[in-house]
Structures are given as C-alpha cells and as structure tokens.
Amino acid sequence: MAVFTQVDARDLEAFWAQYDLGEVESLKGIAEGVENSNFFVETADARYILTLFEKRVAEDDLPYFVGLMDHVAAAGFSCPQPMWTKSGKAIGRLSQRPALVTSFLPGLAVRRPSVADCASLGTTLARFHGASKGYAGKRPNNLSRSNWQAMHGQICEDVAARNQDWARLAEESLQKLNAQWPSALPMGHIHADLFPDNVFFRHGEVSGFIDFYFACEDMLAYDLAICINAWCFEGDGSLNVTKSAAFLNGYSQRRPLEPAEKEALPLLALGAGLRFFLTRAHDVIHHDPSWLVTPKDPNEYAHRMRTHLRARSAQDYGLWS
Amino acid sequence: MAVFTQVDARDLEAFWAQYDLGEVESLKGIAEGVENSNFFVETADARYILTLFEKRVAEDDLPYFVGLMDHVAAAGFSCPQPMWTKSGKAIGRLSQRPALVTSFLPGLAVRRPSVADCASLGTTLARFHGASKGYAGKRPNNLSRSNWQAMHGQICEDVAARNQDWARLAEESLQKLNAQWPSALPMGHIHADLFPDNVFFRHGEVSGFIDFYFACEDMLAYDLAICINAWCFEGDGSLNVTKSAAFLNGYSQRRPLEPAEKEALPLLALGAGLRFFLTRAHDVIHHDPSWLVTPKDPNEYAHRMRTHLRARSAQDYGLWS
Numbered sequence: 132m133a134v135f136t137q138v139d140a141r142d143l144e145a146f147w148a149q150y151d152l153g154e155v156e157s158l159k160g161i162a163e164g165v166e167n168s169n170f171f172v173e174t175a176d177a178r179y180i181l182t183l184f185e186k187r188v189a190e191d192d193l194p195y196f197v198g199l200m201d202h203v204a205a206a207g208f209s210c211p212q213p214m215w216t217k218s219g220k221a222i223g224r225l226s227q228r229p230a231l232v233t234s235f236l237p238g239l240a241v242r243r244p245s246v247a248d249c250a251s252l253g254t255t256l257a258r259f260h261g262a263s264k265g266y267a268g269k270r271p272n273n274l275s276r277s278n279w280q281a282m283h284g285q286i287c288e289d290v291a292a293r294n295q296d297w298a299r300l301a302e303e304s305l306q307k308l309n310a311q312w313p314s315a316l317p318m319g320h321i322h323a324d325l326f327p328d329n330v331f332f333r334h335g336e337v338s339g340f341i342d343f344y345f346a347c348e349d350m351l352a353y354d355l356a357i358c359i360n361a362w363c364f365e366g367d368g369s370l371n372v373t374k375s376a377a378f379l380n381g382y383s384q385r386r387p388l389e390p391a392e393k394e395a396l397p398l399l400a401l402g403a404g405l406r407f408f409l410t411r412a413h414d415v416i417h418h419d420p421s422w423l424v425t426p427k428d429p430n431e432y433a434h435r436m437r438t439h440l441r442a443r444s445a446q447d448y449g450l451w452s
Numbered sequence: 453m454a455v456f457t458q459v460d461a462r463d464l465e466a467f468w469a470q471y472d473l474g475e476v477e478s479l480k481g482i483a484e485g486v487e488n489s490n491f492f493v494e495t496a497d498a499r500y501i502l503t504l505f506e507k508r509v510a511e512d513d514l515p516y517f518v519g520l521m522d523h524v525a526a527a528g529f530s531c532p533q534p535m536w537t538k539s540g541k542a543i544g545r546l547s548q549r550p551a552l553v554t555s556f557l558p559g560l561a562v563r564r565p566s567v568a569d570c571a572s573l574g575t576t577l578a579r580f581h582g583a584s585k586g587y588a589g590k591r592p593n594n595l596s597r598s599n600w601q602a603m604h605g606q607i608c609e610d611v612a613a614r615n616q617d618w619a620r621l622a623e624e625s626l627q628k629l630n631a632q633w634p635s636a637l638p639m640g641h642i643h644a645d646l647f648p649d650n651v652f653f654r655h656g657e658v659s660g661f662i663d664f665y666f667a668c669e670d671m672l673a674y675d676l677a678i679c680i681n682a683w684c685f686e687g688d689g690s691l692n693v694t695k696s697a698a699f700l701n702g703y704s705q706r707r708p709l710e711p712a713e714k715e716a717l718p719l720l721a722l723g724a725g726l727r728f729f730l731t732r733a734h735d736v737i738h739h740d741p742s743w744l745v746t747p748k749d750p751n752e753y754a755h756r757m758r759t760h761l762r763a764r765s766a767q768d769y770g771l772w773s
Binding site for chain 1 (some may be wrong): 458459460461462465476477478479480481482484485492494499556558559560561562563564652653654
C-alpha cells in the first residue's frame with residue numbers, strides 16, 4: 132500500500148493537457164495497490180484515477196488490460212473506464228512510468244466480507260465472466276500451473292532454509308497439482324486478483340471491480356478458486372463454508388458450473404492457494420526493507436493450502452447441487 | 453507516506469452516522485502524511501478528509517488544532533474545516549483512534565517550488581498569521597529551543613556513534629542557539645510544518661494550508677525560518693537566495709518584519725534546521741523496518757545547518773530593506 136513514484140504538479144499539467152478532461156484541481160496519492168502507484172485526480176466536473184505502472188507490470192501487457200476494461204464496460208459491467216488522449220492513446224508517460232487515466236469508480240471495499248457480500252461477489256463475478264466474452268485480447272496466465280514449478284524452483288531452497296514445513300507443503304501440493312490439473316474446463320478472461328481491496332460495494336451490493344492488472348486468459352473456475360481463498364476464510368484460518376456456499380451459489384445462479392468444474396474445485400483452490408503462497412514467500416524472502424510495502428504473511432496461505440489438500444469435493448465448499 | 457490504521461467500511465458507516473453529511477459513497481486511503489492516517493471520503497454532495505491520529509499526536513492537543521482551523525477559516529483563511537457531529541463533537545473515535553472529519557481542500561502540492569511559488573507562500577503565510585490572531589487556544593512548541601538540548605541528549609550518543617560530523621555540527625549549533633536565541637520577538641500561532649506537501653496551489657497561487665498537527669504558539673518569524681529550510685534550498689543542497697528573497701518579501705508586504713526579527717533570521721533558520729535534523733536523525737537511528745515510512749535523510753538538514761551557521765544577516769537570505 133504505497134505510492135512508489137511521485138508526480139510533480141507541473142509534470143501532471145503537461146501530461147493532462149493531452150486529454151480533454153478539464154483542468155486538474157487536486158491530486159492525491161492513494162495508499163492502494165502493492166504493484167502500481169495510484170493517484171486520485173479531481174477536475175471541476177469529475178474524478179479520475181491515474182495509475183503509474185511500476186516495473187512488475189510489463190508494458191506490453193497494458194493494451195490487454197485497457198482493452199479488457201473497455202470491453203466489459205461496453206458490455207455494461209461496472210469498472211474503471213480508460214480515458215483516451217485527444218490523439219487517441221490510452222497509455223501515456225508520466226514521471227518516467229507508463230501512465231493510464233481511468234474514470235473513478237465509487238464504492239467501498241469491505242475488509243471483513245459478510246455472507247451476503249460473498250453472495251453478491253459470486254453474482255457479479257459471473258456477470259464479469261459474461262461481459263468479458265468475445266474480447267479478442269490475448270494474455271496467458273503467467274502465474275499458473277506451468278509456472279509454479281519454476282517459481283517454486285527459484286525459491287524452494289530459500290523456502291526450505293526458512294521453513295521445512297513450507298517446503299514439504301509446496302512439494303506435496305505441486306505433485307498433486309501436476310498429476311491432476313484439469314485441462315478441458317471452460318476458458319475465458321479472468322480477473323485473477325479479486326481480493327476484497329479490488330471489489331467495491333454500494334448499498335450492500337458489489338458496485339464494480341478495480342485493478343485489472345493481473346487479468347489474463349485462464350479457466351473461469353480458477354477465478355472462483357482465487358475468490359474462495361481471498362474471501363471465505365476467517366481470521367483464525369478456518370474456511371467459512373457458509374461464505375463459500377453463498378459465493379458459489381451466487382455465481383451458479385448466473386452461470387451454472389459444469390460437472391467437471393465442480394469436480395476440479397478443491398484442486399483449483401489448492402492451485403490458487405499455492406500461487407499466492409509462492410509469491411508471498413518470494414516477497415518475504417527477498418524483502419528489501421527500503422521498499423514501501425510490508426510483505427504479507429505466507430503462513431495464511433500455507434494454512435489455506437492444507438485445507439484444500441484435505442477437501443474431497445465441491446461439497447466441502449458448500450456446493451451440493 | 454502511508455495509511456497506518458485500516459478502516460472497515462461497516463465501522464465507517466456507524467461512525468459517519470453521527471454526522472449529518474449524507475451517505476458515504478467512497479473511501480480511499482491517502483498516501484500522505486507521516487504521522488497520521490488520512491482517507492478521502494466521498495458522499496453524493498461533497499468530499500471530506502478523515503484523519504485518524506496515530507500515537508505521535510497527543511489526544512489532548514486535538515482541541516487546539518480543531519479550534520485553530522475553525523478560527524482561521526472563520527477569518528477567511530483557506531484550510532480544511534472541521535466537521536461537527538450532530539451532538540456537537542469534532543473529535544470522534546474510529547478503528548480505536550481519535551478521528552477527525554474535515555472539508556476537502558482542492559489544490560495541488562508542488563514538489564519543486566518555483567520563485568513565484570515561494571512569493572505566494574510568503575504572502576499566504578502572512579495572511580495565516582493575521583487570521584490566527586486572537587485565537588485563544590494554548591499550545592507551546594514542544595519541538596523548539598527548550599527541547600533541543602533534551603532531544604539532542606537522547607540521541608547524541610547514537611548520533612556520535614553513527615556520524616562524528618553530525619555530532620560536532622549539532623553541538624556547535626546548540627551552543628550558538630543557547631547563547632543567542634531571541635526572546636522578545638512577536639509571538640503567535642504558527643503552522644510549524646509548512647513543507648511543500650502541506651501547501652496547496654491553484655492557478656499559480658497558494659490556495660490553502662493543510663495538516664495543522666504541529667501547530668503551536670511560538671515566534672512568528674520561526675514559521676518563516678521553517679519555510680526557508682523547506683522551500684528555498686535546491687536539490688544540490690544550495691540555498692536559492694532568489695527564492696528566499698521572494699518568500700521573505702512576499703511575507704513582508706503583508707506584515708513588515710521588525711528589525712529584531714530580521715536580525716534573528718539566520719539564527720532562527722539554524723534552529724529550524726536543527727529541529728528537523730534532530731527528528732530525522734532520531735527516525736533514522738531508531739528506524740524499525742516494519743514501519744511503513746522510509747525515514748528522510750538527516751544529511752539534507754545537516755547541510756542546511758552549515759549554510760545557516762555561515763550566514764551573517766538577513767541579507768544572506770535576500771532581505772535587504
């Protein structure tokens with residue numbers, strides 16, 4: 132949660148003059164996002180979010196993200212809408228970073244999601260998957276199965292040195308995932324980072340998603356697996372089956388899950404758990420104290436992985452029908 | 453630059469219900485301020501800043517700050533205005549912290565102040581000193597001369613161990629300040645933290661001040677000394693006399709400085725330099741890597757102090773008349 136790159140008011144003025152959005156009246160860095168620098172920008176008429184992309188986001192991927200936001204917004208899905216310069220560009224340059232201006236999406240992120248919040252998330256995620264259909268952009272998921280082995284390889288010695296339990300858990304999970312990872316599930320454009328920070332609520336319902344900078348093509352059900360990990364576990368590490376049931380049923384009402392998707396659910400949840408475990412373990416092991424971001428605890432995700440390893444079917448997540 | 457304390461959307465709703473400000477539509481942590489957590493809050497009609505006070509701000513001092521903002525706003529000075537609950541309170545409690553809601557002040561902070569910016573700052577500071585006249589609140593400056601010796605004593609061994617030059621510089625400055633610190637200059641309510649982050653501009657003029665949480669009673673000219681340190685030095689460490697002249701003349705046009713104030717200027721500038729040097733040195737020496745804030749470099753202020761030690765009169769800062 133930080134602003135990594137500063138913006139000078141005069142540089143902003145020159146940058147902003149490329150757009151037809153009125154004069155800037157206020158600029159505030161937002162303590163949001165761990166990958167990019169975000170700013171709230173106000174003009175006389177409207178509010179915008181300015182994002183400067185830091186080095187963990189590949190510049191070549193930006194047109195995919197911009198196109199996806201445009202596509203789902205055109206299909207009626209509520210998300211930040213990219214703004215285009217007078218000469219028709221969406222990606223500019225500011226403070227030596229690629230820069231994007233989007234519309235401001237009102238709403239509040241919840242920190243302790245309720246059962247009703249999880250149900251609303253499910254419905255909205257199905258709407259998002261529907262809205263992204265037909266988008267022609269291409270971006271493989273470079274944080275999925277084919278990369279876990281390499282990610283794990285890079286950090287396994289460090290992980291083992293740090294924590295033998297972590298090493299055994301990652302090894303066991305990788306073996307299982309490599310042996311059983313599904314290959315024929317419905318594919319689509321997924322958000323791939325739907326943590327509560329990235330979902331806004333208004334009047335008790337999800338009002339939209341933000342932060343599409345991990346979005347990619349993958350199995351739609353993998354997006355659900357990420358949400359189960361991020362939304363349905365309690366502070367004590369236990370899975371709240373009432374929440375996962377509400378989430379999965381909310382989703383299924385809009386897009387019924389295929390039998391193979393249901394069957395794969397425990398495995399997909401384990402895969403999503405491993406993905407966040409590995410990146411968190413990497414960030415903890417390679418943490419530079421001068422960074423502005425405190426790494427998140429990998430143990431949270433180690434604990435979730437153990438739950439997914441024990442799960443036998445989608446029923447363990449409250450999905451019966 | 454960080455949000456130290458998180459706010460849950462539901463806790464915010466309950467807190468906000470005490471006010472008559474309409475429903476919250478959006479909440480965003482602002483990467484601003486190194487002492488408190490700040491949030492941008494939007495309702496259908498207006499925008500507000502919510503501040504949660506962290507432990508470095510004494511709760512007993514809050515009524516002074518609120519009263520000062522109220523007083524200068526009533527006198528026509530542009531600053532955030534405290535909002536009062538329906539039951540007439542300005543300081544509430546949220547996320548286990550004292551909490552204040554103020555109006556949102558538009559404007560942009562500049563990172564590289566120009567000569568014209570310094571002139572506008574001078575005029576506005578004189579207006580602020582005029583507007584704060586008659587405010588009955590009481591708060592001594594606990595980061596001024598009577599405390600430097602103690603601050604220095606607490607950290608001098610650590611400073612000496614870290615850097616012999618720092619130790620010699622602090623010792624020489626303290627001796628000079630103790631021998632010559634003025635006692636009969638005009639007093640008033642000063643902002644005491646007017647770094648560029650805390651000054652907003654619109655259309656090339658200062659539009660207002662924010663962050664009054666170091667404000668106190670002290671010599672008015674001491675506020676000028678802080679500004680000279682914070683606004684009139686270049687990236688290479690040199691004093692830009694054109695900027696300090698523009699600043700001092702801007703101020704003098706509204707409130708002519710007394711001869712004793714002019715005479716004391718180099719010493720006041722040295723005192724202000726020492727104050728920020730000591731707190732920065734403290735933060736560097738006692739830095740806990742888990743903190744969300746990267747300490748600022750004390751050397752910047754060590755260099756300024758050397759400049760002030762060499763200065764012989766206000767003319768060295770461009771003030772002739």
